[in-house]
Amino acid sequence: MEDKLEIGGRQVESRLFMGTGKFADYRLIPEVIKASKAQVITVALRRVDFGTPEENMLNYLPPGIILMPNTSGARNAAEAIRIARIARAAGCGNWVKIEVVSDQKYLLPDNFETVKAIEVLVKDGFVVLPYMSPDLMAAKRMAEAGAAAIMPLGAPIGTNRGLKTRELIQILISEINLPIIVDAGIGRPSEAAEAMELGAAAVLVNTAVATADNPVLMAEAFAQAVEAGRKAYLSGPGATRHFAEASSPLTGFLRNERSESV
Amino acid sequence: MQVKINGKAAELPDNSSLKDLLLARELPLDVVIIELNGEIIHRGQWEALKLSPDDSLEVLRIISGG
Amino acid sequence: MTFYDEILRLKNTDYAAAFERVTPSQIARILAKTELQPQDFLALLSPKASLALEEMAQVAHRLSLRHFGRTILLYTPLYLSNYCVNHCVYCGFNATNDIQRRKLTLAEVELEAKAIAQTGLQHLLILTGESRQRSSVSYIKECVSVLRKYFSSISIEIYPLSSEEYAELIAAGVDGLTIYQEVYDDNIYGKLHPKGPKRDYRFRLEAPERAGQAQIRAINIGALLGLGEWRSEVFLAGMHLAYLQNKFPEIEISISLPRMRPQFGDYRPEFPVSDRDLVQSILALRLFMPRASITISTRENAELRDNLIRLGVTKMSAGSSTAIGGHTDAKDGIGQFEISDKRSVDEMRKTIANLGYKPVLKDWHDLNLGVKKDNETVSIS
Ligand code: SF4
Numbered sequence: 001m002e003d004k005l006e007i008g009g010r011q012v013e014s015r016l017f018m019g020t021g022k023f024a025d026y027r028l029i030p031e032v033i034k035a036s037k038a039q040v041i042t043v044a045l046r047r048v049d050f051g052t053p054e055e056n057m058l059n060y061l062p063p064g065i066i067l068m069p070n071t072s073g074a075r076n077a078a079e080a081i082r083i084a085r086i087a088r089a090a091g092c093g094n095w096v097k098i099e100v101v102s103d104q105k106y107l108l109p110d111n112f113e114t115v116k117a118i119e120v121l122v123k124d125g126f127v128v129l130p131y132m133s134p135d136l137m138a139a140k141r142m143a144e145a146g147a148a149a150i151m152p153l154g155a156p157i158g159t160n161r162g163l164k165t166r167e168l169i170q171i172l173i174s175e176i177n178l179p180i181i182v183d184a185g186i187g188r189p190s191e192a193a194e195a196m197e198l199g200a201a202a203v204l205v206n207t208a209v210a211t212a213d214n215p216v217l218m219a220e221a222f223a224q225a226v227e228a229g230r231k232a233y234l235s236g237p238g239a240t241r242h243f244a245e246a247s248s249p250l251t252g253f254l255r256n257e258r259s260e261s262v
Numbered sequence: 263m264q265v266k267i268n269g270k271a272a273e274l275p276d277n278s279s280l281k282d283l284l285l286a287r288e289l290p291l292d293v294v295i296i297e298l299n300g301e302i303i304h305r306g307q308w309e310a311l312k313l314s315p316d317d318s319l320e321v322l323r324i325i326s327g328g
Numbered sequence: 329m330t331f332y333d334e335i336l337r338l339k340n341t342d343y344a345a346a347f348e349r350v351t352p353s354q355i356a357r358i359l360a361k362t363e364l365q366p367q368d369f370l371a372l373l374s375p376k377a378s379l380a381l382e383e384m385a386q387v388a389h390r391l392s393l394r395h396f397g398r399t400i401l402l403y404t405p406l407y408l409s410n411y412c413v414n415h416c417v418y419c420g421f422n423a424t425n426d427i428q429r430r431k432l433t434l435a436e437v438e439l440e441a442k443a444i445a446q447t448g449l450q451h452l453l454i455l456t457g458e459s460r461q462r463s464s465v466s467y468i469k470e471c472v473s474v475l476r477k478y479f480s481s482i483s484i485e486i487y488p489l490s491s492e493e494y495a496e497l498i499a500a501g502v503d504g505l506t507i508y509q510e511v512y513d514d515n516i517y518g519k520l521h522p523k524g525p526k527r528d529y530r531f532r533l534e535a536p537e538r539a540g541q542a543q544i545r546a547i548n549i550g551a552l553l554g555l556g557e558w559r560s561e562v563f564l565a566g567m568h569l570a571y572l573q574n575k576f577p578e579i580e581i582s583i584s585l586p587r588m589r590p591q592f593g594d595y596r597p598e599f600p601v602s603d604r605d606l607v608q609s610i611l612a613l614r615l616f617m618p619r620a621s622i623t624i625s626t627r628e629n630a631e632l633r634d635n636l637i638r639l640g641v642t643k644m645s646a647g648s649s650t651a652i653g654g655h656t657d658a659k660d661g662i663g664q665f666e667i668s669d670k671r672s673v674d675e676m677r678k679t680i681a682n683l684g685y686k687p688v689l690k691d692w693h694d695l696n697l698g699v700k701k702d703n704e705t706v707s708i709s
Contacts, residue, residue: 019328026326044327047268047320048294056293057326070327089302090295090324157328174363175574206328236357250385253635254604 003234005201007179008095008127008148010066012039015196016226017068017181018219019206020057028215029060036219040066042097042204045087046073068129070097077116084121096121097151097183098130107157111138115145122146131183134168139176149178151204154195155185158207162191166198173199189218189225196229263315280308283319295322330534331571335512338567343560347374355380359387364616369566372612373559381608388614388640395619398685401643402676403451405485406440407652407664408432408471412457414524416510418555418588418595420664421457423524427662430652431462437471441478443655447647447673450690451481453506455664458487458526465493469500476501480690483546487525488535494542503694504546505539507532508584511555512564520555536572545692546580547572548623553606554588554597562609566616573617582621582643585609587628603632607639614640626669630679633669637683644680647673 004011018038020029033041041061048054061067069087074080077100084096098121100113114130115138121128127148132138134152142150152169155161162185163169173180179201186192192203205222212218263276267283274283280296280303296303297320303311313319350371358368359380371377372384409431412421420427432440444452452475456463468486475482483504484497494505511517514529521527536547549572551565562585569583587606588597601609610622623643624636633644649655650663671679680687 020326021328023326029326042328043324045295045322046325048289048323050268050287050289053288054323054325056323058293058324069324072327086295086297086302086322087324089304090322092324170362174365204328210328236354249382250389250638251382251607253631254381254607 005179014039015202015230016223017202017204019204021206022210023215026055026057026060030062031216032209032219033062035216035223037223040068042068042070043092044070044072045083066095067092068095068097070099072099074100075102076100077113080117081120084126094125095127095129098128109133111135115141118142118145118147134165134172136171136175139172143176143178147178149181149201150176151181151183153184154182157184159185160187160208161185162187163194170198189221192222193225193229196226197232199233265313265316266318268321274313278313280311280313283313293323330537331568332530332533334567334571335533338564346370350374350376352376359383366567369612369616370563372615373563373608378604378608381611384611384615385639388611389638391614391618392640392642396642399688400637400680400685401451401688401691402449402646402673403453403643404444404449404645404647405453405455405650406444407455407650407654409456409463410652411459411462414458414526415522416526417520420662432653434470434474436653437474440653440655441475445478448689449673450479452479453483453485455485458524460487465489465496469497472497472500472502481692488532491538491541494539494544498542498544503544504548505536505544506548507535508550508552509533510552512551512561513556516556540572540576540579544579546582548582548584550584550586552586552588553601554599557599558601558605558609562612566613569617569620582623583613584623584625586625610636610640626667627665629668630671634679634683637680637685646676
């Protein structure tokens with residue numbers, strides 16, 4: 001069955017996006033990517049630390065994937081714009097995950113600054129995927145500003161707490177005419193499946209895989225869960241009834257309807 | 263002369279080019295991205311570009327991230 | 329982008345094929361969903377969905393309770409003028425009909441206002457035929473300046489205006505717009521509107537958006553059932569409603585489903601709509617747009633109207649007369665259409681209360697109005 005996800009003019013088959021942070025060893029990354037089948041991979045940008053020699057992580061990424069640098073570390077729109085431009089200059093392509101965090105306590109994204117950054121970067125030719133707090137009005141502004149997808153958080157980043165924002169994400173899925181990609185918070189494959197069943201276009205996972213005892217196996221589990229959730233969504237799950245049985249009939253009056261002559 | 267690299271003061275021989283600096287610091291040339299006084303400097307310009315006193319440099323690289 | 333572009337896109341809908349694909353389990357799934365997509369709405373309008381009418385009614389009933397509580401807002405129409413330059417073949421005020429034409433003087437408007445206000449009603453819908461000359465925007469403005477002393481909400485149902493004209497009327501005290509496309513199928517539209525400015529399908533279709541840009545508080549749209557195939561007409565009207573809700577989230581939106589009634593002249597609806605069809609339309613709309621008001625007028629008979637209350641209707645006209653001066657003049661002139669539910673406002677209030685609902689006379693108060701009302705009877709709660 002043909003079921004590709006299209007973003008910014010590119011099509012991907014895998015609806016699992018992988019982050020590459022927090023892995024104990026870069027050498028795990030290619031194996032994890034392979035097991036996850038992910039085609040969109042996030043990376044970050046940092047100042048070079050002159051004291052410690054580091055390996056070039058790009059060497060660990062397989063060819064053919066879409067690199068999506070994030071703007072982590074940005075506290076406002078201007079910083080996010082700057083990071084995005086540097087990442088593009090570094091050869092990361094034109095995709096960017098906007099991540100503006102001005103709150104250091106909960107690490108929640110700043111939707112207002114994010115909208116501003118999108119406006120500038122879209123004009124600059126970027127394919128912009130904003131990470132955001134699931135708020136309908138903010139998502140609408142982001143869509144208007146030209147975002148290519150919307151990436152609401154399922155729970156605060158790194159908490160592995162699952163789809164805490166389920167109701168709000170559901171509203172975004174219904175109302176926003178862009179792929180909704182659940183980013184952050186998903187801790188278990190079952191939660192990824194849940195997001196996909198709701199109608200999310202994809203999920204982005206990092207911590208849950210990177211911190212598993214066996215990250216490669218966990219990546220595979222996520223790949224299967226995302227696929228299962230997607231298939232369930234496409235096949236239309238059976239109805240769960242909201243009420244046990246019909247109370248007094250509301251349409252009984254129609255039963256003896258004569259043929260109407262108007 | 264004195265310049266600023268990643269927010270810290272550093273001493274460089276006068277007339278150093280950007281590339282001289284990178285080599286002196288043993289940085290892998292294919293990995294880093296340079297911002298000079300807020301502007302991205304593309305790789306091709308590194309050799310020709312001479313630094314001036316009080317220049318502010320940001321030397322960045324792609325790392326893993328989520 | 330306006331809804332006209334949407335309509336062009338929706339024109340390609342293959343209704344027969346879409347209805348053919350609907351399955352009972354699909355209907356069951358839709359009834360369990362929290363947010364419906366356009367294709368779900370369409371499925372609920374299918375012949376197959378009519379087999380699940382009671383299930384749809386149960387869900388619609390719960391949704392209506394959740395969003396509106398047990399309330400029915402009452403309003404009444406006030407016809408200001410029946411001059412009309414259009415030739416809508418289905419309408420009693422049609423320019424070719426030889427009826428007595430008249431428009432109310434401001435003094436008469438005031439008399440009508442007093443008579444209506446006495447019933448306790450606070451929401452008024454003023455109507456005119458389409459004649460920019462006889463019932464000009466400035467005439468309507470003058471009427472509104474009289475009426476605003478008596479009513480907390482004044483809606484207009486007149487010929488389509490420009491955005492600037494809507495803004496003018498809003499400044500004068502109008503807060504709601506009612507405008508029916510009558511029929512969304514543009515071929516039928518062309519046939520039923522052979523002459524007059526109303527021929528301009530697009531100008532009428534985009535009128536709610538122009539009022540929205542002028543920041544009107546409430547918009548009520550609708551299709552006149554009987555003029556076109558009801559399933560597609562209700563679908564397009566519902567899509568129009570969804571479009572407006574999306575474009576103007578701050579505006580209160582409503583939809584009416586007036587069914588063709590006999591009137592002066594001899595038009596017979598080409599696509600008759602049964603009670604069952606009407607109920608299915610209302611239920612599908614309620615499920616698709618849980619927060620939109622649904623209006624039912626006195627065109628429908630008392631018994632049916634009472635039964636519709638629990639199904640998702642939230643607004644009703646009461647004590648209506650469709651004739652000019654009909655609220656004060658005992659010997660009714662010829663109306664635009666015939667009233668079927670002739671109960672008085674008082675009777676309506678009692679009936680609604682007996683059904684366990686609260687008749688609401690006022691659900692809005694303009695804080696900026698700054699006009700002291702002579703007969704403020706309902707307090708803001
Ligand atoms: S429907 Fe309106 S515009 Fe058409 S003839 Fe009647 S009053 Fe005039």
